[in-house]
Each structure stands twice: as C-alpha cells, then as structure tokens.
Amino acid sequence: MTATELNNAETETEKVERWRAEALEHAGYDAVTALELAARPDVDLHRAIELLENGCSPELAVQILT
Secondary structure, eight states: OOHHHHHHOOOHHHHHHHHHHHHHHHHTOOHHHHHHHHTOTTSOHHHHHHHHHTTOOHHHHHHHHO
C-alpha cells in the first residue's frame, strides 16, 4: 500500500460513523446533528431513529438521547 493509499484509507471506526450518520440523516436529523450522534458510541442508533419514527422532533430526540 502506498503512502497516499494509507492516508486515504478509512478506519473501521470512520466507516461505522459515516454509515451511522447517513442513517440518522435519512431518518430526519440534520447533517451536523447526525454527525455528532454518529460519533457517540453511547447513542443507540435504532433508538435514535425510532424516536423520530414515533413522532418525536429531532431536537427533543437529541435531548432524550444525550
């Protein structure tokens, strides 16, 4: 692997956080909030999505989750 490839390679943690952020954005969180929640391993992704699916506003969901 070249130095460029090493610099461009995503770590497994970064891949998971990116995937989580995409799922949270798709559920209805804004991009910044989705990134913040995605980076927190203590925030349950399924619960975060479920709150919005059950009618909770993103703002209230963040308060509940954090």
